[in-house]
Amino acid sequence: MTEMTVPDGTTTITVSGVDSYPVFVGRGLVGQVAEQLGTTVRKVLIVHTSTVGARAVALRESLLENYEVLIAEIPDGEAAKRVEVAAFCWGVMGQADFSRTDAVIGFGGGAVTDLAGFVAATWLRGVKLVQIPTSVLGMVDAAVGGKNGVNTAEGKNLVGTFYAPSAVLCDLDTLDDLPRNEILAGFAEIVKAGFIQVPEILDIIEADVAVATDPKTAEFRRLVELSIAMKARVVGEDFKEANLREILNYGHTLGHAVEHAERYGWRHGAAVAVGMMFAAELAHLTGRLPESVVDRHRSILESLTLPTTYPVGRWKTLLATMQRDKKTRSGMLRFIVLDDVGKPTVLEGPDASLLFMAYQAIGS
């Protein structure tokens, strides 16, 4: 992983691996996407939601001189992550004779970049992909790392691929329109990065949560860059999640089950916040984590107005969904837990009674 700031104020973080690619963080980057598409591309498909419609129109106009531009406007939020929506995009591409020298741009929140990544990975078995995340969560996590996918009736992200983009453009200007509650939801993944690897993140948030969550501040930008750099390091080492990458799933085993149980009425970040509380309680119950670190989870997440509890009485449903988690091996549930801040580890097959006690500890 290399990190540098170029003179125009854009930070470049390189994700290394077989297909190494840059993640740019800065302002005015949407206008520079042509530099990433290059000259061999003829057709470009912009995948976006109506919530970023005006910006997508501007993006389209900036590309029209050099490319034939196709648009796929897709449903908002988790409704985008369905195989039917991917099929709609494949239809648009098929009608336009979209070839292997053409490119897909994912322009939106994490749900859009997940869907666009899946479409790019599967069309003709892989076409060029440029991700332009427009939510905090998309910038710090979803658009970086090459995981993509759709949900099925049985659970979250059950179908997908690992497919690296050619570039990721995190244009902080796009956050001007992002609702405050979405900014805060994105912070769940920033907090995750803090607890698993980068304690500095937690210190910055604790120092002044209002400053940390204001996209205009240097502190906010530092948090975005620290989170991306952490993910770049992990993904660079273990692209296909053979082992190390599993740490990025901290809080997700229960979190995904909550999203599924709530029929995606909860934001991903909110569900991950509850999932991290559960994992912290589990680590405490198994003698790993002192109560002070569990409390630190709670106070940081609450300072961001993220949920830290979940209604009691839904355990059976949650447990059944967690069995389908990708970390499960031979029917044995596996959780990412902490031995300490910055020291993630895998807890394999914890006793059912311990799991239930951790659930009760976060019960509301």
Ligand SMILES: NC(=O)c1ccc[n+]([C@@H]2O[C@H](COP(=O)([O-])OP(=O)(O)OC[C@H]3O[C@@H](n4cnc5c(N)ncnc54)[C@H](O)[C@@H]3O)[C@@H](O)[C@H]2O)c1
């Ligand atoms: N692939 C990965 O590695 C990875 C990592 C983390 C999360 N994810 C996935 O990402 C998704 C969550 O991402 P999210 O929190 O961005 O949700 P999202 O994509 O649903 O976006 C949240 C909301 O913000 C809106 N929005 C986005 N950008 C906007 C902007 N600039 N202005 C106004 N509105 C804007 C969206 O339209 C949506 O209503 C989940 O599906 C999650 O599973 C994937």
Ligand SMILES: O=C(O)C(=O)C[C@@H](O)[C@H](O)[C@H](O)COP(=O)(O)O
């Ligand atoms: O990039 C990863 O690896 C992650 O686990 C990041 C998570 O924040 C993200 O939500 C991811 O989509 C979860 O993946 P899954 O494999 O558990 O579906």
Ligand SMILES: [Zn+2]
């Ligand atoms: Zn996540």
